[in-house]
Amino acid sequence: MARDSEATLESMNRALTGVKPVSARRQLVNVGDRVFYLVARSLALLVIVLAFLLVADLFRGASESIRQFGLKFLIGTTWDPVAHQFSTLPTVIGTLVKGFIALLLAVPVSIGSAIFITFYTPRWLRPVISYPIELLAGIPSIIFGMWALFAMVPVVRVVQIWLKAHFGWFFLFDGPAVYGVGVLSGSLILFIMITPIITAISKEILLTVPRAQIEGMLALGSTKWEAIWKVALPYARIGLFGAVILGLGRALGETMAVTMVGGNSFALIHSLFDPVHSMASQIASEFTEATYSLYVSSLIYVGLVLFGITILISLLAQFLIWRISKGKIALLD
Amino acid sequence: MNLKSMTAAVLLTALSAASGEALAACPTKGAKELTGAGATFPYPLYSKMFSEYDKACGVKVNYQSIGSGGGIRQLQEQTVDFGASDGVMDDKQKKEAKGGAVLHIPTVAGAEAIVFNVPGIKRSQLKLTPDVLADIYLKKISNWNDPKIKALNPGVKLPDLTIAVVHRSDGSGTTFIFTNYLSKVSPEWKDKVGFATSVNWPGDVGGKGNEGVANSVKQIPGAIGYVELAYAQQNKMDWAQLQNKAKKFLDPTLEGASAAADIANLPDDMEIVITHSSNPTAYPISGFTWLLIYENQTDTTKADAVAELASWMLTDGQKYAAPLDYAALKGTAQKKAMVLVKKIKFNGALVLK
């Protein structure tokens, strides 16, 4: 979109200055540019260095557990601190299921809200809605957790009992409905927590869509929705994806709130009502009381596994972008 | 130190000389700031104690409850001046302590209540024996109207309701004490699960912190759980009477916890878990909480400050325990604890005379 105008401007540029457009590197014609480039580059490098330091630290901390359990850690289902047996499959599944459900609910709600705020609300109303949504993003996780435990779980419990009574034959609803805490509650609170982030960023992205293009469509007789669908969303597509990634990151890494209403057990889950830990909540729950080095090391191993899963999902996301845009948009441009 | 606290110190010293009980004066030399970390169980009490200690002696003790395991680790790394734990350090942990030998000095004791949520049954109306409790947590007894529970509670209307077992999802000293108790009373539990700050529970729901367990039990009909007495009382929960080693059914009380500590064969190093105590008035699920202090201090100012602090906590500080639902140390327990405090040395020389 933005780069379509490049050709016109290139020729403009040439006309004005008589100079051919040069590559980024060779545009650094003066000292100021060179210094700026170096500074920006070092900062970017710092990010890479810090990331690698983190991974190195994780590996170092997890080494004892890796030596002991190897890859069996990923497929076993026992977590027994007394018997010194550790493995993480149930929590991997718990994390992925809760994150997936949360994302499934959050993406439509947050992007839908962002679209509505940007295109369908009058200008004066926008801050009234969007400031509070940003506020929600700043609430400490423990407050989310407490609200969920006191206010949300009793309601979820009632819903679960109803679902089990009427649809208990369906495997998703065939579980201990009376607990209230479990996969469903955990997913719901995650959904509530990541929606503000995705909404806030999506709104900013959508606001940058050039009005001219939309108004052009409207002038040609399209409905507002058609203009959004055909112009705004494709333009903003990548940015919206970035917003979703940030939400996903929070969903995978969130600890406190999910620990309070997730039910926190180690069994493999069969239904939406089963209690289960997520990897992050398990690490946070047990770390401060882990009393011997293999225990600590195994918890850090869980952190490493979470890191690995996040990498895999991010790669998958990049692949999806590439597929959706049918290769027209370069990966991670 | 101002005139008022000096006078108080002098008077107290005089009084203590008269009463024959060892008493701590405020440290005259020594650091004015100390850092401690560890157990969450004694945190409310320590916050009160250290605030009063600051008022009495002008020494600021910054204690943060990052968990017993955290406390042990920070002590090992020597990033804090003392640790606090609800569990005893094992041999491996003692070896990893960079400062050498660690003294386990108990400060107070506590009781854990078995709380439940059964419609129609109120506090202290339910009686449980150790093996029935263990079987419930082993998931061998799964309904409230099980004949074994009925046999213990004739005359109590037990409904047909599934038992929802609630435990701690985070590692904790509370779990350590509870599972230690179950291991002592149930060979099957000891074999299948064992005791630690975090175990592989047979079921069902994990709550975060005492607060999480209390809330889960309050919300889930048919639930049973274990919480520190303070939480059971503050949340006005219903608890069961437990049968102790002398076959008496007791409510969880401070007196019961103190009694559990008041036994003949306390080891000198005080590294004992006082669950299932032999004292006839003891409440069965009780435990100490300890200060962890290096026996051989390397900084003379810190050595003084830490030793005086511990000494004060075991004497003057004890009066703050009961109002906050903690069981003060009495009799032999208190004496043996003081002996341990006196073992603190700097450069080979005893700190407290």
Added chain:
Amino acid sequence: MTLNSRDRYRKFVEWANWTGMLFCTSVSVFFLVAILGYVLVNGASYIDWEFLTAMPVPAGETGGGIANALVGSFLVVIVASLMALPIGIGAAIFINEFPSQGFGRTVRFLAEVLTGVPSIVVGLFAYALVVIPSGGFSALSGSVAYAFIMVPIILITAHEALRLVPDSLREASLALGIPKWRTIMGVVLPVSSRALITGAVLAISRALGEAAPMLFTAFGNSFWNVNLTKPIATVPLLIYTYATGPYEDWHRKAWAASFVLLVVVLFTSVLTRAFLRGKSNE
């Protein structure tokens, strides 16, 4: 003019989507009101001047406040922002304005992965990086932990913001002979400032509310401290301690402190935007 069936369909689609979007927004607003309302109802009544200016009191005593934690959080987050903003925005500028073969891609990718690191793991990393070498807990190590959480959020948001600035603006500026760095600082950044600010505010509010990283870094302090090299109290840690305690009084304090935190976030958001609007009017 009569509508043919195709137009009727399009109108229906328009209406259906509008309703759908409205529904989505209503869901967001509903939870907003539910949670903010809950915090307000439970916390607002407890707040008075004493709460904001007094030191915390120990268990069993009522009254007292969160003064040391407010100041502590303020200090730790400011230092963290001073670290995180340049790194996040600088790296985003590098990725977007100076295309480089794989380097930029890697940085962006790593930032995305880093958003998923649980805050307690970040705390442990800061512990290994700062606390162990320096031999003790400090507010500074807490800032490092927060900065680590903030950088990915700022980087990704800034990158998206910069990406959406039309190249025509850059070209026009360069065509006028303005050096590249001036173009970035004087044209690109101001144009994308709205989104940059949103990213910064989101990152800051996230940091303000995280307790787990503080456990092993800033550690917490029951006393007054403004020395960055010593342990310091922070609001989320205080909230966590109060919320998980047994006393009703402590729970009310936790809600009240959360309310204060929200007001601070709102304040930051409004203030930075007002400041920005002022600047862009120059």
